[in-house]
Amino acid sequence: MEREEFVNAKRIVIKLGTNVLRNEDGEVAISRIYSFIEDMAKLVKQGKEVILVTSGAVGLGKKKLNLDSTAEDGVKQACAAIGQSRLMSFYENGFGIYDIPIAQILLTEDDFSLRHRYLSLRTTLNKILEFGVVPIINQNDTVSTIKMNAVLSGMKTCFSDNDKLSALVASELDADLLILLSDINGLYTANPKEDPNAHLIKEVDGVTDEIMSLGTDASEGGRGGMRTKLEAAKLVTRFGGKVLIANGKIPYVISKIFDKEDIGTMFLPSSENLSDKKRWIGYATNIRGQLIVNQGAKKAILEQCSSLLPIGILNVINDFKQGEVVSICDEDNVEIARGMVNYSSEECRKIVGAHSDNIEAILGYKNYDAVITRDNITGLL
Numbered sequence: 001m002e003r004e005e006f007v008n009a010k011r012i013v014i015k016l017g018t019n020v021l022r023n024e025d026g027e028v029a030i031s032r033i034y035s036f037i038e039d040m041a042k043l044v045k046q047g048k049e050v051i052l053v054t055s056g057a058v059g060l061g062k063k064k065l066n067l068d069s070t071a072e073d074g075v076k077q078a079c080a081a082i083g084q085s086r087l088m089s090f091y092e093n094g095f096g097i098y099d100i101p102i103a104q105i106l107l108t109e110d111d112f113s114l115r116h117r118y119l120s121l122r123t124t125l126n127k128i129l130e131f132g133v134v135p136i137i138n139q140n141d142t143v144s145t146i147k148m149n150a151v152l153s154g155m156k157t158c159f160s161d162n163d164k165l166s167a168l169v170a171s172e173l174d175a176d177l178l179i180l181l182s183d184i185n186g187l188y189t190a191n192p193k194e195d196p197n198a199h200l201i202k203e204v205d206g207v208t209d210e211i212m213s214l215g216t217d218a219s220e221g222g223r224g225g226m227r228t229k230l231e232a233a234k235l236v237t238r239f240g241g242k243v244l245i246a247n248g249k250i251p252y253v254i255s256k257i258f259d260k261e262d263i264g265t266m267f268l269p270s271s272e273n274l275s276d277k278k279r280w281i282g283y284a285t286n287i288r289g290q291l292i293v294n295q296g297a298k299k300a301i302l303e304q305c306s307s308l309l310p311i312g313i314l315n316v317i318n319d320f321k322q323g324e325v326v327s328i329c330d331e332d333n334v335e336i337a338r339g340m341v342n343y344s345s346e347e348c349r350k351i352v353g354a355h356s357d358n359i360e361a362i363l364g365y366k367n368y369d370a371v372i373t374r375d376n377i378t379g380l381l
Contacts, residue, residue: 307371
């Protein structure tokens with residue numbers, strides 16, 4: 001895809017990673033932050049809609065308190081609370097120079113996982129953009145309790161870093177382009193810090209297992225890494241959006257991107273174009289329960305887009321209610337899909353392996369023939 005076509009976008013989500021917001025000494029990279037703001041202000045003045053997802057609050061709080069670690073219970077949350085106001089002051093002052101209003105939005109997993117909150121958030125964000133305001137979004141570490149709650153420790157959360165958060169925001173708002181800025185030039189054929197022969201991949205058409213295998217863990221100070229960026233790219237391209245991973249330490253990188261310079265790795269949109277509901281089921285919900293299915297059910301779901309019938313279920317793991325979203329896993333415990341269940345975990349355990357015609361005899365009632373209907377399943381492979 002030509003660069004001009006790739007960067008032709010009306011609604012843009014830009015994610016700034018922790019390591020591009022600070023310099024080599026760990027201090028705030030003030031000049032770089034203001035260059036980002038200048039570039040984004042230029043886009044807004046051109047009539048584009050810009051949504052900023054920013055990291056940095058925890059690091060700023062940690063620096064303010066002169067701490068070496070945030071591992072102790074409650075410390076990261078405290079640092080986030082202390083650093084968030086300082087982080088927002090940079091954006092408030094910077095965008096204020098260009099008379100562009102901003103809105104602070106702090107989000108937790110439940111803001112996406114709970115459908116009514118997800119829809120409310122989308123309405124609010126759309127209205128903010130309609131007013132010509134730049135939403136500035138961050139994870140609300142101060143009140144997020146998933147990692148501290150032993151009851152929920154086995155839950156698969158819809159996001160745990162700002163890479164995935166930015167992808168969920170882009171998905172929710174049907175953004176044309178997601179730009180992920182970190183301290184690496186893009187996706188390489190191998191880890192460039194370890195392999196001198198690694199070279200930059202300029203264009204990716206489909207986030208396959210082979211592409212995912214190129215992902216690496218987070219760098220020092222961050223929670224993301226290339227793997228989380230690839231997961232973000234997989235989600236956004238599945239609904240028809242475009243993704244660019246680029247080095248945020250390149251001076252005025254955002255302007256250079258929209259000047260069509262050959263920067264970063266482009267991820268091309270898929271023709272699949274998942275519906276909003278399928279996106280929410282597949283990526284925006286917290287998952288506690290699992291259904292283990294046999295090979296026949298796996299094939300029917302992935303190849304024929306079929307419903308999941310009780311006869312194809314081998315096992316039910318953890319507890320869930322009717323209407324919640326669960327993982328659908330094969331016999332090797334590989335997650336193949338996610339779906340919204342028509343029956344609770346207690347009901348599912350009673351009808352495991354049964355024919356749909358026998359559901360009423362087993363339960364005393366029958367709401368559906370399928371445990372999960374085809375319209376409520378999103379394949380992940």
